[in-house]
Every structure is written in structure tokens, then in C-alpha cells.
Amino acid sequence: MPQTLDAVAVRSWCARALDALGREREEIDAINVYPVADADTGTNLYLTVESAAQAVEAVFAAHEVGSSSPAAGEVVRAMAHGALIGARGNSGTILAQLLRGMAERLADGDELPGALRRAAQLAREAVAHPVEGTILSVAGAAADAAGACTDPGDAGAVAKAAYEGASTALDATPGQLEVLARAGVVDAGGRGLLTVLGALVESVSGAAVPARRERPAHPAPPPEQCGAEGGPAFEVIYLLEADDAAVERLRTRLDGLGDSLVVVGGDGLWNVHVHVDDAGAAVEAGVEAGRPYRIRITHFAAAAGAGAAAPPRREPVQRAVVAVVPAEGLAALCAEAGATTVLARPGEPPASGELVDAIRRAHAREVVLLPNDADLRHTAAAAAEQARTEGVRVALIPTRAAVQGIAALAVHEPGRRFDEDVVAMTAAAGATRYAELAVAERQSWTTAGVCQAGDVLGLIDGDVAVIGRDLAATAETVLDRMLSAGGELVTLIASDSAPAGLTARLESHVRETHLAVDTVAYAGGADAAPLRIGVE
Template sequence: MPHTLDATTVRTWCGLALEALGQAREGIDAINVYPVADGDTGTNLYLTVESAAQAVDAVFDAHAAVADEEGPAFPDAVRAMAHGALIGARGNSGTILAQLLRGMAEVLAAEPDGSGTGPSGAGAERVGRTRGSDAAEALRRALRRAAESAYEAVAHPVEGTVLTVASAAADAAGQAEGGAVAVARAAYEGARKALEATPGQLDVLARAGVVDAGGSGLVTVLGSLVEAVSGETAMGPIAAAPSRRAATSPRPAPVPPLHSAGSAARTAPAAAAPAQRRATDSAAAVGAGEGHRTGHPSPGAAVAPSVRQSTGSGGTAVEGRVGDAAPASGAATRHAAGPDATGSAPGEAPVRAGTAPRQAAREEHDGAAETACAPPEPTGHLPEAAFHHPGEGRAAVEGHDAGPRSGPAYEVIYLLEATDEAVAVLRSRLDALGDSLVVVGGDGLWNVHVHVDDAGAAVEAGVDAGRPYRIRITHFGAAAAAAESAPGAPGEDHERTERAGRAVVTVVPGEGLAALCREAGATVVTARPGEPPASGELVQAVRRAHAREVVLLPNDAALRHTAAAAVEQARAEGVRVALIPTRSCVQGIAALAVHEPDRRFDEDVVAMTSAAGATRYAELAVAERQSFTTAGVCEAGDVLGMIDGDVAVIGASLEGTAAVLLDRMLAAGGEMVTLVLGSGIPDDLGETLEAHVREGHLAVDTVVYRGGQPSVPLLIGVE
């Protein structure tokens, strides 16, 4: 059967790449030594792909909103992917990855069927798919154009980097015979071999004993492409970890996944085909870690510039806008693909889920936060923006820390509206100012990245070329450390008096739960049905909390990578953040109940983690179709009772199924039962279940909350 390249393949690829980068993010950060050892390459790549995935999902949402069953055309999907990566690109590697995706899009979107040679009739134009040999040839040429465009975007290409890996992938793809799967797999294998050779091409990698971090991220993305077109996981090691990591300041140790007492060990089933991983809006799989996210990046209408400052671990980030408008971007939706940590495979338990798209504006994920101290002022004039110091909390490889360095002091990134001619002049000006110059984009919109000593001159060059906005300036450590240690730094006393000591940020699905958590003093992020928040939304919540120390409770296993990326961003802004990997709202409630801001941070985190881990969680759902589950075959309309993510009971009524669940959970012991009623569920259900526990289980207390969550009738927690 010929494999197809179509819009769904693009969407699946983005979802799989985001999941894979989420898993690899910390490891890639740890081996980041070139061009600057600031330990953020994995995080930057994750955020870049997250933006691409949101843009692709926005196209699908637009068609779903008008009940278009055929969905978007292939060219629309690949253009959205490239545009999303461009506007969301972060760091050197993220900017290069955006250009790689843009290069692929130039080829794949050249004709309605994406092949550049295929038919362009009404059917091909409407559906936009490429099959068999056409798909293979289109992919070969796309990978070649991607590598070429990346080299063109970098002012002074260096071998042993992501550029080398991209070129090797294109070479291997060009020599591969067979269909799209064979071409994608050859590109992946070629990239892996090139990645392994990078320490021999770049001395800084050899001294650190690591492979190139950006190249490692690209191999991860290409592995996801293989999985998207074939349904088979690309296996094999991707990156060599450093033998030892040096840290310049203490940071909370990672908290291991929570395991409730008495929960049985589970083995995750084999990965499902990508098409199965992404459940439809009308039939989402329980425990599959899937959902969609929508957001509207700011259209950038004329606003008065404001100064927003943030102090972080190794540099100073400055964000601002010049000009009167930024390009508009539509709503964005992301579907995370693949099984979640519970081991439940997509499609195991089809249930009704809320699907209304969210039409609310989302804060830009790279916005700046309040600052604890003013940074050193860069030379030259800067539009009003905010500074941020990277470094101390970042991982660094032995011998390559993020401290004082001989290279330029600042990283400058901004989006730019300008003509091709103006950008050509801009390249020359920026090349004379510094190094690591990468300018990607086209069609009037560009992403500019450069390392310089004169940040003001770099931004002024953008002003002369066109309209720069989303300006981000990062100071590489040395001057930032001096600024932090200088007594009486502007804004320091104000921040010490205004910033709270500690806060809790929690993600909840209903207004009742939101009100409950706010009453307990938490900063709340409300997750709408099937719409988990983006990493930027979590970072914004950390900023709103305005505290020196923050505990983050995601309350959803599917948010583990998104939350981890948000934590890295917040730490880079100088906030001490601990992530407790709560998998359900009832675990979050248990953790919040023992939160004591007056005790030491580490002690508080341990106590909250222990409370969450001691809470087993369950929930009810209604099956939408016949399906095989771990408890047997369910029919449409059956009530499914799930314990710790696994279907344990199949019943006919909410009350009866919940009672069986409670008895099973309490059979292993328990002191407190928490019941959270969903939207539209009568109070009688809570009263009945409370009486059931009181009659059948002595010395067990029950508390009932009206959570208001729209898609889950009942949440149960047993401590």
C-alpha cells in the first residue's frame, strides 16, 4: 500500500516531534556547548516546534469550524508549519530548524499535491496528497532544499553542527530507493551517522565529549517524520550525554513520577499508528494524552511600548516591539500524540469529550516578566523592552560553562517585516557587528538572530531595514552577574518588597475547581475541554504569581513535557520553580492542602509531592463506541470507571460504577475520599456516594466538591 504525504501527515509529524522533543529536551539542553554553552537548545527546539504544531492545528480548526470534513489541503498545512516555526523560533538552533522547515515547505507546497510534479486538478487541489513515487521524490527534493536554505541563512556556516546533520540527511535521502518511508528512514539514518561524527569536526564538542545539541534535536525531528509516514518508531540512540555536568547554582532536583500506593506496574502497549494516535474531536481516547490547544497570538496592533524586565539564571532577556503592527496569526491548536505515562494506548477507551474550540487570546509564549534588578545597559539606543539574565540555573558541560566568555555579550532575536533588498543590507550590517548570524524567512517576514556586543546597534539595524518586533535580547552571564551583585541596582529594593516569597500555580479543568484553588491561594490556569494550555500560558501564570519560588502542579500526565519546558523558561527568568508531576486534579488538591509557604522550599516540595503520590485517582467517563478495554468490551453509552488511568470497571450508571470504584480503591486502605462533581452532575450523586463510604468503610472521611469540569462526570481521590 503506497504511503501518503498529506495534511494529516504534517499534523501527525508535528505532534510526534513535539512529544519526542519533550522527552529529549533535558538531555539536549545538557549537551549544549556550541555556539554558547547556555544549556537551552532542547528547550528552544521544543518551543519552536510547539509554535509550528499550533499553527498547523489552527488550519485544521478553521476547517472544522465550517464543518469541512475533507480538512485543509496539503500546501496549507506545510505552509502553516513553516510559518508557525518562523514566528515561534527560539535561539540559534530553533531559528535554523525554522529555516529547514521553510525550505521543505517551499518544495512540498509548490504544487497542489505537494509533489511539484503531480496533478493539479480539483481533486488534488482540494485534498492535497502525494502518493508512492511522487511522495518519495517530493520528500527527497524537500530535504535537499531544506539543507540548502539553512546554509544560505547562516552567515558563516560551521561544520559539525545541525547544518552538517541536515546536509547528510539530504544526501542519504537523495540516494535512497523506494517510497516516502524509505526516503524518510534513510534521511534519519544519515542524520544519525553525521551526528555521531560531529565531535570529530568541532573541537569544542570533542573536548566536552558530546555530539552537537542542535543536530541531536534535528535527528529527533527526523525520527518523528519516519514515524509519521510509516507508523513505526525510529529506534536507536540519538545523543551522547556528557560525562559530568557542572552547575553554577543550586536548583531543585527533578521530582520522580508519582506512584500511588498499591498501584500495579503496567507495561505500555506498542506505539499505535500516527493516524490512530490523534483521536478525533468527537471521540477522544481516555488516558491517551491527547487533546488540542488553541490560541490567538497577539496581532500586534499599535500599542504604547512598555518596559518589562526579568532576571534569570544566565543572561538578560529584553522583549519589546518597534512599529505599529505585527502580522496577525490565527487560532492555534496542538494535538499531543502517543501513549501517555499510564500506558493507556489511544483508542482503548473511546469516550465523549468536549470539543468546543477556544476563542480566547493567548499571551505570547515569549513575553517578558517582572525583574528583580536592572541589567547592564547595552551600548546604542534600544526601543523600550525588557532584560533577562541567563546562566546560573542552566546546565553546562564540564569545561564549557555559561560564565565569562570571549565572544559577544548579547544574543539578539527579533521578527522583522522587511523587503528582500532591505534584508540583504541588514545581513551585511549585522555580520559586521558580531557572529552566529542567522536570518530566516521570506515573503516579507523574517526571523533575525545574532550574537553581538552592541545590542542597540543590532536592533537599530532592524529598524532601518523595516519593522522589528518581539525583540528579545539575552546577556551572556558576566555582566549580568555583576549587575546582580551590585548593591543598589535600580529596581532591586522594589522587587524585594513587592515579589511574594512563594506561590503555587495549578492547572484545573473547571470553574469550581478554579475557585477552590484560588481560595487556597493558588494561581490558576483553567484548561478547557480538550485544550491543554501551552507552555507560554504556564509561564505567564508563573509571572502572574509574582513570587521568588513557585510550585507548579500540571494535574495531567499529558502536560508533563509542556510543564517541563515552562519550568525551564521560568527558571531562566530567575524564578525558582519546582515541578510536581501530578496526574490528576485530586492529586493537585492533596498537594495544595499540605502547602506551607513558611517552611523551607525543598521541605514544602517534598511534603506536597508525598501528599500527591499518596493519592490514588480515578474518574468516570462515558463510552462513545464499542471498544476493547482492560476490563473487557464496552459498548456505546457504558460508564467506564478508570483507576490511575486504566479502565477497571464497566457499568451501566454513574452511581453504581462509582460505588464499585470506591470499594476497590478503599480495599487497599484509605483515610480520605475526595469527590469532584462535574458540570451538570446533581448534588445527589455526591450525597449518595458519601453515604456509601460512611456505611461501608469505617473511619474514612469524605469531602465533596463541585468542580464544574465539563468532560469528566466525576473525579475520585483516595488518600
């Protein structure tokens, strides 16, 4: 009986691909030598698919509320969009474009062969200078094999053909790229794509693909073989809101700045990836083209120069703190206190993979994780569990707001025993009540009554407690309510959008009306909340 790629199969495919990449991530990392030997391809593909999986689950969750089932086209579009906004690295960005190509055709009712052909075509077009022996070659071979399938309507048969074609092409990659031949490996991106196609086979046919193991790359390939000599120093990735004409100009600009340029997406939203020496210029080019955000800049660890030795392995520190923050100003504040930070903008919560990546970057044997958001509790717990499997001792303190995280950081002492430090930080966070001010976007019911668009809302411990018209006056009312239960220290974090002199007025108010209460103020930067308040 012919097998189809319906909504349930797409969901299963995404989940299986994430599980498989999780198991094989380190193996794929170990064979990564192109375009740079930075051992990140498996991790980047995992993070990309994790973002895709979250988008797919969100679609199913939305339909559960309405007791309906999503269409296959809706699910595959969500998978592609999730991959686009979460794409990491060269291979992750290309995978996002492959999924976008598949989504285009599958959503229009096309069969799997046509979807794979469109995927390979779009991915190749997205790369400024396509190279054979890479994920592009593997994707093209998969599409060719799928197109030769005698029963194009049988998704199971097509997926198996695509997997076999991709496997053959992957084995041929060392003969196409000298850097792979010298290192004794197949292309890491192509290997990751084969894992994703294997998950597709299992989802639509139920048949398991054969186990495959790769030998790690030969140690210390000469710099001229791994692309380090004279190569760009930085990898720059960002999401970009821009029109097609601006993106075409951006491609030309970035192509002149560096290499490994991949720009994927469409319909006004793009994911930009490039390797450059001048990271600032690459970001400025994005600003000229539209609105770049989620900017990630990575300095390649490979040593430059002919015959240069690999940099010494950095020994892990004993303890570190990883904190999620909602704005750049708070990121700088936490970084000054020694924390590794993860930026979480409104509507863009970090995935568990991003938190795991931050824990790895902290490079410590013991890590205290501060999610600073009640909605990130499960995400942070998953990240902590994953890090523990990698040998890191992780303590998750369930901070619900940034001011609680700041209070915990204030008492953090790396020199004392881990358990004692965690207890002290947990106590400091728990003793801190939190509030924030926001502006209502529309009329709605709240726990404090009906608000109108433009009203100032004072939220205490997550619930609307005060509704006002003036930001400063509403903030004073919030402070009075919080301090009525006592307090010794008030923390004020004002964003760039807050009125000038706001914190000075509030500090004066606290001095005059609440004796023996100290106040400290910080700049929050481009924060969505005009004011955040903590009371200890």
C-alpha cells in the same frame, strides 16, 4: 505499498516531534556547548515546534468549520510559518528555515528527497558563517541520504534513509568541532534535528526509531572551549517586516556587530537571530531595515575571561508571580510590583511554552500565574501543568483582563501562606469588573446594536455595552454603568494613542458624580486598547 506525506501525516509529524522534544528537551539542553554553553537548545527547539504545532492545528480547525480537508501543501506551509514566528535560539531559527525549504517544494508537488535538499540549502544560506559539525551538517547528510533512496516516491523509505544519514552525521560531529570533542558530546542542534526526523519516520511509516541517549557535557569546560571568552554578551532575536533589499543590508550590518547570525524567512517576514555585545545596536539595525517586533534579548550566563569560574547557582526564591500583559507600559507596571511578565500583542498570544519559560525565569518554588485573558485559559492551564511536572507549585488564577491582574498583584503578600495568598489574590481579581474601549474597524452587529466603522465601542466584561462617537464621552458612559452597581476604586489605564487629558477628565467625572469612589491612573504605553478600566 509506497507511503505518502499527506496532510494528516504532516499533522502527526508535527505533534510527534513536539512530544519527542518535550521528552528529550532536558537531555538536549545538557549537551549544548556550541555556539555558547547556555543549556537552551532543547528548550528552544521545543518552543519552535510548539509554535509550528499551533499553526497546524489552526488550519485543521478552520477546515472543520467548513467540513473540508486541508491540502498537504497548506498544512506544511502553516507548520513552516508557525515555526518562523515562534523560532527560538540559533537551532530553532535554523529549524524554521529547514521547514520553510521543505514547504516550498512539497507545496509545489515535489517529493520528499527534493524537499529535504531544498531545506538543507536554504538553511545553509541563512547562516552568515556556516560551521561544519552542527545542525547544518546533519541536515545536509539527511538530504544526501534521502536523495540516494532508490524509491523517492515512498515517503516512508525516504524518511528512514534521511534519519539514518542524519544519525551517522551526528555521531561524526565531535570530529568536526573541537569544542564538542572536548566536552564529549555530539552537536545539540543536530541531536534535536534527529529527533524531529525520527518523528517524521514514525508518522509516515509507523515504525519507531531506536531509542538514543546522550551523556551530558563534561562539567565546566574552559571558557576558550565553550565560546565564552571574549564572546558576545547578548542573544537578540526579533521578527522583522522588511523587503529583501533591506534584509540584505541588515545582514551586513549585523555581521559586523556580532556572530552566530541567522536570518530566515521571506515574503516580507523574517526571523533575525544574532549574538552581540551591543543589543541596542542590533535592535536599531532592525528598526532601520523595517518593523521589528517580538524582540527578545537574553544575557548569556556564562562567565567571561580566561580561567573564570562559572557563576554561582542562584537559589530559587519561595514565591513569584507571572503575569501576561498586553502592552509594555503594563509590563513595566507589573514588573515594579515584582511580577515576571510575558507580553501578548493583539493577534500574537503567547504559547504555553513561553509561559513555562517565564515560570522558569521566575526561579521560584511557588508561582502564581495570571493569564489576564479569557482566551488564554487553556494555554495557561497547560503551562501550569508542565511546570508542575518540573517540581514547581503553580496556582492559576483565571484573570480575564489586565486590570484584574493588577488588582490581584495589589494584595499579593509573599510572606503569608501560599494558599492564603492565592485566595486573597483570587478574591481581589474576582471583585474587579473590567472594561475597555476600542474603535470599530468595520460595520458589524454587536450586543449593543449595529456599529459603524470608526465608532467607539465600550466593552464591559467582554461584551459591547456602549456605542459612541467620542472616546471620552463613551468612557464616561461606561464608567457610569459600571459604578451603578457600586464600587470603591476605579483604575484607568490609558494608552499612548488616547487623547491628552483623557484620564484627568475621567477622574474629575468620577469625583463629581460618584462620591466616595477613589481613582488611580496609569500609562499603558503602546497598547491596542486606548483605555482600560477596572472597578473594584
